[in-house]
Amino acid sequence: MTTLAPDELPIAQRNAARRRLQLLLAPGLGWLVVFFVIPLIIVLLYSFAAPGPTGQVIWTFSFDNYVTLFGKDLYFNAYTRSLVIGLQTTVLCLLIGYPLALHVVLADPKWRTVLLFLVLIPFWTNFLVRTYAWMLILSNNGIINGLLELLGFAKQLLYPSEGAVLVGLVYGNLPFMVLPLYASLSRFDFTLLEAGSDLGGNGWWRFWHIMFPLTLPGIVAGSVLVFIPTVGQFVVSDLLGGAKVDMLGNLLQRLFTRSNPPNWPLGSALALVFMFFLTFIVILYFRNTTEDER
Amino acid sequence: MIDFSVSNRTVGGERHTVGRRVLGAHAWLTYIFLYAPIVVLVLFSFTKDSFGVRWTGFTFDWYVRLFNDTRMMRAAGNTLWVALVTTIVATVMGTLMAIAMERYRFRGRGGLDALLYLPIVIPEIVMALALLAFFSFSFGIIESITGVTLRMNIWTVIMSHVAFCISFVVVVVRASLKGFDMRLEEAAADLGADPRTIFWRVTLPLIMPGVIGGALLAFTLSLDDFIISFFTVGPGTNLLPVEVYGRVKRAVTPAINAISTLMLVLSMLLIFLSQFVQRRANR
Amino acid sequence: MITTSAVVLQQVTKRFQQVIAVDTLDLDIRDGEFFSLLGPSGCGKTTTLRMIAGFEFPTTGSIYLGGEHVERIPAHQRNVNTVFQSYALFPHMTVAENVAFGLEMKKVSKTDIKNRVGEALRMVQLGDYGHRRPKQLSGGQQQRVALARALVNRPKVLLLDEPLGALDLKLRKEMQIELKRLQQEVGITFIYVTHDQEEALTMSDRIAVMSSGKLLQVGSPTEIYERPNCRFVADFIGEANFVTGTMIDGASTHCAVDVGNGIILKGLHQEPIANGTAVTIAVRPEKLRLSVSPPDGSSYYPATVEQVVYIGSDTRLTVTLVGGITLDVWEQNSRSTLDRDAYWQRGEQGYVSWNPDNALVLVK
Numbered sequence: 038m039t040t041l042a043p044d045e046l047p048i049a050q051r052n053a054a055r056r057r058l059q060l061l062l063a064p065g066l067g068w069l070v071v072f073f074v075i076p077l078i079i080v081l082l083y084s085f086a087a088p089g090p091t092g093q094v095i096w097t098f099s100f101d102n103y104v105t106l107f108g109k110d111l112y113f114n115a116y117t118r119s120l121v122i123g124l125q126t127t128v129l130c131l132l133i134g135y136p137l138a139l140h141v142v143l144a145d146p147k148w149r150t151v152l153l154f155l156v157l158i159p160f161w162t163n164f165l166v167r168t169y170a171w172m173l174i175l176s177n178n179g180i181i182n183g184l185l186e187l188l189g190f191a192k193q194l195l196y197p198s199e200g201a202v203l204v205g206l207v208y209g210n211l212p213f214m215v216l217p218l219y220a221s222l223s224r225f226d227f228t229l230l231e232a233g234s235d236l237g238g239n240g241w242w243r244f245w246h247i248m249f250p251l252t253l254p255g256i257v258a259g260s261v262l263v264f265i266p267t268v269g270q271f272v273v274s275d276l277l278g279g280a281k282v283d284m285l286g287n288l289l290q291r292l293f294t295r296s297n298p299p300n301w302p303l304g305s306a307l308a309l310v311f312m313f314f315l316t317f318i319v320i321l322y323f324r325n326t327t328e329d330e331r
Numbered sequence: 332m333i334d335f336s337v338s339n340r341t342v343g344g345e346r347h348t349v350g351r352r353v354l355g356a357h358a359w360l361t362y363i364f365l366y367a368p369i370v371v372l373v374l375f376s377f378t379k380d381s382f383g384v385r386w387t388g389f390t391f392d393w394y395v396r397l398f399n400d401t402r403m404m405r406a407a408g409n410t411l412w413v414a415l416v417t418t419i420v421a422t423v424m425g426t427l428m429a430i431a432m433e434r435y436r437f438r439g440r441g442g443l444d445a446l447l448y449l450p451i452v453i454p455e456i457v458m459a460l461a462l463l464a465f466f467s468f469s470f471g472i473i474e475s476i477t478g479v480t481l482r483m484n485i486w487t488v489i490m491s492h493v494a495f496c497i498s499f500v501v502v503v504v505r506a507s508l509k510g511f512d513m514r515l516e517e518a519a520a521d522l523g524a525d526p527r528t529i530f531w532r533v534t535l536p537l538i539m540p541g542v543i544g545g546a547l548l549a550f551t552l553s554l555d556d557f558i559i560s561f562f563t564v565g566p567g568t569n570l571l572p573v574e575v576y577g578r579v580k581r582a583v584t585p586a587i588n589a590i591s592t593l594m595l596v597l598s599m600l601l602i603f604l605s606q607f608v609q610r611r612a613n614r
Numbered sequence: 615m616i617t618t619s620a621v622v623l624q625q626v627t628k629r630f631q632q633v634i635a636v637d638t639l640d641l642d643i644r645d646g647e648f649f650s651l652l653g654p655s656g657c658g659k660t661t662t663l664r665m666i667a668g669f670e671f672p673t674t675g676s677i678y679l680g681g682e683h684v685e686r687i688p689a690h691q692r693n694v695n696t697v698f699q700s701y702a703l704f705p706h707m708t709v710a711e712n713v714a715f716g717l718e719m720k721k722v723s724k725t726d727i728k729n730r731v732g733e734a735l736r737m738v739q740l741g742d743y744g745h746r747r748p749k750q751l752s753g754g755q756q757q758r759v760a761l762a763r764a765l766v767n768r769p770k771v772l773l774l775d776e777p778l779g780a781l782d783l784k785l786r787k788e789m790q791i792e793l794k795r796l797q798q799e800v801g802i803t804f805i806y807v808t809h810d811q812e813e814a815l816t817m818s819d820r821i822a823v824m825s826s827g828k829l830l831q832v833g834s835p836t837e838i839y840e841r842p843n844c845r846f847v848a849d850f851i852g853e854a855n856f857v858t859g860t861m862i863d864g865a866s867t868h869c870a871v872d873v874g875n876g877i878i879l880k881g882l883h884q885e886p887i888a889n890g891t892a893v894t895i896a897v898r899p900e901k902l903r904l905s906v907s908p909p910d911g912s913s914y915y916p917a918t919v920e921q922v923v924y925i926g927s928d929t930r931l932t933v934t935l936v937g938g939i940t941l942d943v944w945e946q947n948s949r950s951t952l953d954r955d956a957y958w959q960r961g962e963q964g965y966v967s968w969n970p971d972n973a974l975v976l977v978k
Contacts, residue, residue: 061431065424065497072494073450076465083464133361140358159365162598163555165572166591169579170368173375176583179384180371269454272557276579286456293460301464308457315454517669518702520689522716522767536706
């Protein structure tokens with residue numbers, strides 16, 4: 038293996054190095070082009086096509102799909118629903134995750150890694166399985182209703198419901214929030230709080246004016262990491278929300294597989310709009326954090 | 332109000348303020364929130380209750396039934412097969428690409444870097460739908476040219492899994508190459524080793540922890556994936572997450588608890604295995 | 615003595631993009647000599663070594679190893695070995711496996727490998743350490759393994775890139791002597807890169823001083839120290855007083871330089887220099903004498919003592935001549951006395967003198 042850039046070598050070695058580079062890159066790059074780049078291009082082409090009566094794709098070039106996406110109430114409701122549930126999930130994760138991350142950072146150093154690892158373990162297990170576990174707990178004859186009965190209350194219909202979806206989403210995405218917060222808080226200089234109390238600030242004042250602004254990059258990062266998968270998922274809203282909770286992911290899934298007939302062109306347009314919307318958020322986030330580092 | 336003052340950071344014999352106690356209680360509750368569903372799931376895979384949501388006594392019955400459920404077993408076998416093939420292909424390709432990205436400067440390297448990050452950041456469902464569109468589109472073309480009708484099957488799933496796992500392998504292997512002392516390769520060349528020998532005797536053994544880490548990640552990702560499998564698997568093939576999803580949508584049963592428990596155990600084993608590999612590498 | 619060349623560099627230039635690391639370098643390194651490349655960091659000495667090793671190829675110019683053209687031959691096909699600054703021991707192999715690596719590449723038989731590895735490890739006093747991992751050894755021991763790993767291949771030339779840089783001072787001194795002993799024992803040509811002038815003076819048969827990619831002077835340690843050919847070399851190796859002035863009598867090797875304020879200094883130069891040329895006189899502080907009364911014979915200059923620093927073996931004086939020229943004078947404390955009054959005191963007057971053979975007139 039050569040350690041040099043190909044253009045720094047004499048011709049014979051340069052050609053050998055170039056051949057090695059090609060051999061190293063070709064399989065992976067080829068695979069990514071065929072199974073990632075080309076599929077995205079096909080989605081782009083579909084988004085300008087028209088749906089046929091039996092679900093096939095009719096090749097035209099029009100912006101009709103995009104007009105539909107921004108015109109119909111059905112879609113507009115799905116966006117706002119996704120946005121609201123996404124924001125609710127993010128805020129809940131932040132409210133639960135921030136004190137947890139703080140607790141881990143303040144813990145005895147020898148326990149810190151263990152405590153953090155404990156947050157991560159559930160996250161590495163299957164998402165479907167974790168969602169399913171909540172179906173058990175919230176089911177009509179499940180533990181919570183059992184407890185309620187035991188205490189003399191009437192059974193509640195806990196799922197399918199929007200509340201159940203929220204619980205499932207918070208449960209599934211909490212580690213995404215805790216990790217960046219932990220990173221941010223472990224860099225935080227806690228003597229600054231002492232300085233704050235010297236200046237006579239009380240607990241809240243010190244939190245809002247010292248700790249919160251200095252850990253903001255972690256908060257933003259965690260929020261982006263929670264928000265994106267939340268809006269795009271359809272498993273949790275499908276399993277825990279029944280047909281009641283309709284998010285972008287569910288809409289996409291229906292347009293491609295379940296509606297009668299399926300509408301791939303419209304689905305493609307929706308997928309692209311969704312992707313660009315999220316890219317926009319990610320770019321905003323990156324600009325925010327790079328400014329902080331400057 | 333919570334007192335975050337620095338004196339509380341030193342643990343052992345110091346005053347525990349109300350603030351710290353509130354934080355501690357919150358942490359306990361959160362850990363209960365995180366682990367209760369897992370405990371419940373495992374517990375109820377042994378319950379006699381035929382709905383699998385209450386404790387009415389201990390039984391292994393559901394596991395026995397599970398192993399006699401040929402449809403579920405075939406789905407599990409398929410999923411393992413997919414994960415295995417995906418891991419091998421993605422690890423080889425990802426490792427080679429990581430070496431190219433770390434060791435060579437070439438035109439388009441920045442663009443390739445961005446391309447490699449895309450499968451990690453774009454929503455999984457968009458990638459899944461794109462792959463579905465791609466297979467249907469290209470199968471249509473193949474049919475119109477050759478007259479052969481292709482259907483999505485286990486191989487379309489494998490191709491798709493490889494596509495999203497490559498990037499993760501590249502990230503992990505690149506990280507291990509970053510800490511690699513280039514002088515070691517020069518030393519090997521100095522002692523008379525040709526580029527091929529250097530790769531097999533020096534480079535590969537030293538980045539092996541990274542390669543194994545990447546492989547374990549690819550295996551876990553493939554095993555746990557539901558969304559891409561759901562959209563790229565044909566009607567004739569069963570995959571475990573897709574099968575479980577289908578059954579869960581109909582009803583909660585103890586058999587699902589049992590299979591979920593087994594999936595959970597496998598995931599945990601993989602995490603501990605990858606931690607073990609990392610620890611050994613750091614020593 | 616008839617000597618052959620081990621390594622020859624002809625008009626070698628190495629460019630990295632816009633930066634010229636080595637500039638039209640000519641070197642002729644003899645068989646069996648301990649040759650040092652000395653210079654500050656970034657002077658091109660390591661790049662030169664890497665080109666001899668085959669890790670870099672020269673942009674232009676030729677390199678000969680034992681008379682053969684090698685500048686386009688990759689490292690693994692050259693019969694030279696390198697000891698790296700960071701040692702570059704393979705962490706996944708034992709010490710013995712590290713040392714055996716080069717022999718394995720040469721397809722030496724298993725029994726021969728075993729014998730030669732054992733022999734090489736004994737040579738560096740690590741006979742019992744073969745089964746250990748490099749990480750379990752101290753810095754000095756790792757250094758020895760790196761040496762054994764290179765020497766076991768019996769290369770024509772051994773290249774050493776600041777091999778003692780990471781060791782502490784005491785160990786470094788020990789290893790200097792050890793390296794010199796090894797070199798004389800095995801009789802292999804050593805090319806040694808260092809920025810430490812003392813190290814180069816101690817160990818080398820010959821030294822090449824480099825700066826900004828250019829070769830300034832090649833010579834034995836004495837030549838380099840006593841007869842530097844330019845101000846940079848005089849300044850980089852040891853300490854020197856520099857006085858600038860104009861040549862007024864440059865016809866013979868013993869010449870006179872006007873340094874202003876009516877002071878004429880005497881110095882030595884190998885070739886005639888045109889009168890009126892701007893020159894620098896370099897004279898080492900230990901070559902200066904400060905006396906109470908004007909000395910006989912040589913030229914002398916009245917001076918005032920500005921500073922006296924007692925450092926045990928020497929007393930280091932700073933004196934000024936009329937017109938403000940400042941000179942450092944090192945006097946060896948050959949007298950044994952605790953009486954401070956026996957030494958120079960600040961403000962006292964005296965006469966500085968030197969043998970003109972020790973004052974070098976430098977044009978560059």
